[in-house]
Amino acid sequence: MKKNKQYFLIPLLFIGSFIVFTYMDIGWTFNNILKLINPLLFSISLTLMVFIPTLKKLFLYISIFLMIAMVVFYLINLLDLANWIGSLGFGILTIV
DSSP: OHHHHHHHHHHHHHHHHHHHHHHHHTOSOOSOGGGGHHHHHHHHHHHHHHHOGGGHHHHHHHHHHHHHHHHHHHHTTOHHHHHHHHHHHHHHHHHO
16 A cells, blocks of 8 residues: 555655746746756656655765866856756755
């Protein structure tokens, strides 16, 4: 019975967190479908960390790598990419 409840909670948590992260990241007005990538990745990482807690360390390492990549892209003057990678890394670090 516990597995059946878990199968119900996974999509519920994913959809709920996706709505919350979308509202927090871009609001309800968005022009570009690509702006939904960050909230999608945040929702996936939150859902995985809740149901598989051993992945928290992996997501911590991924967020640190993204922060370092942000600095590198900033130094080679790719500001838009650095901003996107930095916000993704900081968001995942906040979730962890």
